[in-house]
Amino acid sequence: MGFNINIIGTGGTRPLHNRYLSSVLIEYNGDNFLFDCGEGTQMSLRKQKISWQKIKMICITHLHADHITGLLGIIMLMSQSGETRKDPLIIAGPVGIKNYAKTNIDMLKIYKNYEIIYKEIIIDKTEKIIYEDKTKKIEYTRLKHSIECVGYLFIEKDKPGKFNTEKAEELNIPKGPIRKTLQDGKEILINGKIIKPSEILGKSKKGLKVAYITDTGYFKELIQQIKNFNLVIIESTFKNELKKEADKKLHLTAGGAANIVKQAKVLQTGLIHFSERYTLRKDLENLLKEAKLEYPDGEIFLTKDGMRLEASKNNFIIK
Ligand SMILES: [Zn+2]
Ligand SMILES: [Zn+2]
Numbered sequence: 001m002g003f004n005i006n007i008i009g010t011g012g013t014r015p016l017h018n019r020y021l022s023s024v025l026i027e028y029n030g031d032n033f034l035f036d037c038g039e040g041t042q043m044s045l046r047k048q049k050i051s052w053q054k055i056k057m058i059c060i061t062h063l064h065a066d067h068i069t070g071l072l073g074i075i076m077l078m079s080q081s082g083e084t085r086k087d088p089l090i091i092a093g094p095v096g097i098k099n100y101a102k103t104n105i106d107m108l109k110i111y112k113n114y115e116i117i118y119k120e121i122i123i124d125k126t127e128k129i130i131y132e133d134k135t136k137k138i139e140y141t142r143l144k145h146s147i148e149c150v151g152y153l154f155i156e157k158d159k160p161g162k163f164n165t166e167k168a169e170e171l172n173i174p175k176g177p178i179r180k181t182l183q184d185g186k187e188i189l190i191n192g193k194i195i196k197p198s199e200i201l202g203k204s205k206k207g208l209k210v211a212y213i214t215d216t217g218y219f220k221e222l223i224q225q226i227k228n229f230n231l232v233i234i235e236s237t238f239k240n241e242l243k244k245e246a247d248k249k250l251h252l253t254a255g256g257a258a259n260i261v262k263q264a265k266v267l268q269t270g271l272i273h274f275s276e277r278y279t280l281r282k283d284l285e286n287l288l289k290e291a292k293l294e295y296p297d298g299e300i301f302l303t304k305d306g307m308r309l310e311a312s313k314n315n316f317i318i319k
Contacts, residue, residue, distance in 0.1 A: 003028050003311035007303045008044045012237055012273040013066050015040040020305055021066045022273040024212055026154055028136055034058045035212045041070035053081050060093030062149035076110050085114035092119035092130050094148040141225040143216035145250045151213040161202030214273045217250035223263045231316050232266045235273035240290050254287040258294035270303040
């Protein structure tokens with residue numbers, strides 16, 4: 001339970017023996033949301049003892065192989081692990097995701113004993129919010145890549161402050177639904193007197209905002225989308241010396257990624273989607289150095305397969 005982020009993989013292009021492809025799992029009070037699912041994601045989930053059966057939604061950024069080819073394995077396994085899934089699996093992604101999954105399920109005659117709900121994103125036509133419940137919502141934001149690609153914004157809703165029972169008694173507010181109305185942030189009328197929620201509730205707690213941004217080239221509009229986010233997990237595919245290649249392939253350098261989060265005043269930043277050419281820890285440390293040089297006041301770190309971040313009051317703590 002709680003609000004945790006598990007780094008499932010951190011690489012780009014192909015899985016390495018010690019680095020799976022970029023993928024992140026957000027756990028929110030028992031609801032699990034998986035972002036990207038490249039080849040080998042099921043292995044990394046298993047290593048981290050995360051049950052694919054409990055995944056509620058899979059959000060795919062784009063239809064490049066390193067972000068999607070693990071999907072079929074997970075779809076198949078969900079029918080093969082003893083207990084039957086009760087809830088449908090929601091799969092979101094840019095146009096083509098439904099055809100990709102359905103065609104493969106049909107061609108491979110995959111046995112499936114649960115329902116899949118597809119949430120295909122047509123940029124500017126699909127509602128920005130692709131998932132919402134009482135405590136959280138997920139929005140998409142368009143990125144700049146060689147094919148249609150979206151980033152995902154996981155937004156925890158503000159939590160109402162503590163209900164002051166003593167004060168409620170004092171004001172003669174009867175127990176029951178009327179108190180719930182106040183808790184929901186609405187005014188009530190008692191004996192001809194309006195009572196505002198602020199009179200009864202303590203200070204509300206601001207929800208945390210997390211973004212998953214990969215793959216993308218540098219573009220200014222992104223800054224606004226992740227303004228003041230608590231945590232942004234953003235691609236840092238290349239070192240600064242390969243800026244030309246990054247621009248051509250529509251990827252970010254460490255410095256470019258840091259520049260975006262700096263302008264957006266992001267509090268914590270995790271770098272992800274490292275080029276396969278950086279096999280040594282030292283190479284990744286250099287990426288981090290370049291990012292920190294660009295945004296010295298920001299809290300920037302390298303994500304790592306198996307890393308877990310747990311939500312605290314205003315930030316995430318790396319475990
Ligand atoms: Zn990629
Ligand atoms: Zn890509």
